Amino acid sequence: IKAYLGLKIKVMGQKQYPDGPNPEFEVTIEKEGATEYGLDVDRQDLKNLQILKVVDGAFKKYNESADSSVQIIKSDFIIAANDQTGNDEMLKQFKESKVNLQVVRALDTAVLIEKDQNTKAHGLIFPQKMMNDVLVVMDIGPGYIKEYNDKCENESDKILMFDRIVSVKGEVGKAANLKKLLEKATGKFQLGIQRPCPEDAATK
Numbered sequence: 425i426k427a428y429l430g431l432k433i434k435v436m437g438q439k440q441y442p443d444g445p446n447p448e449f450e451v452t453i454e455k456e457g458a459t460e461y462g463l464d465v466d467r468q469d470l471k472n473l474q475i476l477k478v479v480d481g482a483f484k485k486y487n488e489s490a491d492s493s494v495q496i497i498k499s500d501f502i503i504a505a506n507d508q509t510g511n512d513e514m515l516k517q518f519k520e521s522k523v524n525l526q527v528v529r530a531l532d533t534a535v536l537i538e539k540d541q542n543t544k545a546h547g548l549i550f551p552q553k554m555m556n557d558v559l560v561v562m563d564i565g566p567g568y569i570k571e572y573n574d575k576c577e578n579e580s581d582k583i584l585m586f587d588r589i590v591s592v593k594g595e596v597g598k599a600a601n602l603k604k605l606l607e608k609a610t611g612k613f614q615l616g617i618q619r620p621c622p623e624d625a626a627t628k
Contacts, residue, residue, distance in 0.1 A: 445493040447529040447621035451486065454522045458482040461518055465502070467511040468551045468560040469586045472620065473502040474530070476556065499530035501620045531621040532590075535572070535583060538612045543568045546606060548583075554599035558618070559589035559606070584619065591616030 455461065462481020465473040475498055478484050487495045503509065504526040505517035517523050539546075547567020550559050563585060564570050573582040590596060592605035593613045606615075 446623075447531075448526065448623060449494050450524060450526055451490075451494060451496065452522065452524045453482050453486055455482050458485060461523065463496070463518075466556050466558070466560075467515070468555060468558075469562065470511050471509075471586055473505075473511060473514055474588070475500045475502070496525075496527065499618065501528045501530060502526070503528055503620065528620040530618050533580075533617050533619070535581065535615050535617060536612060537568070537572055537609075537615060539568050539610050541610060548606075550599070550603065554603065557590065557596060557598060557602075559599050559602045561585055561587045561589065580622070583615070583617065586619070588618040589615055590618050 453461065458481045460479075460481040462479045462483045463475055464477040464479060466476050467473055475496060477498060478487065478496055483496050487497075502514060502525050505514040506520065506524050508514055508517055545567045546569050547565040548559075548561055548569055549563035549565060551562060554560075561583060564573065564583065569583055576582045589602060589606070592602050592615060593609060594616075595605055596602075596616075597605075
């Protein structure tokens with residue numbers, strides 16, 4: 425089961441509804457008087473940096489005057505910094521006095537999974553050292569999740585590598601607790617998923 429709520433408004437005389445805000449954008453920030461950039465990030469998937477918190481620093485100052493469509497917020501994904509990709513290389517860029525970021529908004533979705541008492545394990549591989557309030561999918565091995573994926577007609581309906589599981593059966597919590605909930609789950613249950621928003625999401 426999936427549910428989406430979108431609202432588009434057009435004024436008198438407009439033939440088409442306007443597109444929503446682009447889920448991907450660039451920002452360039454200089455430290456200037458700030459001693460820190462002020463971003464707390466999750467780097468577990470080794471590919472993207474996900475923003476956990478914006479604290480005092482250059483980005484908080486930027487947000488104060490930026491339009492809401494390009495503000496840096498919790499759950500955003502940083503996919504490149506100064507044209508560098510990969511967590512280690514991107515993190516190095518924050519040692520510079522100026523950083524250009526490619527940012528993608530997070531998409532929250534959900535999948536309905538069914539597991540009976542005799543079904544094999546889920547088959548998901550998580551980081552060896554799990555952190556924060558998400559389970560990061562590093563790989564998908566044999567198990568009922570792969571079987572679910574194989575039945576999906578659309579790629580967007582699948583559980584994908586680098587997805588972040590943020591809830592199990594409607595419950596949230598630390599990564600270790602989410603993993604326990606997943607391993608004990610039987611019957612039909614829902615997984616809350618967070619991933620970088622597809623580019624075409626704003627036009628749908």
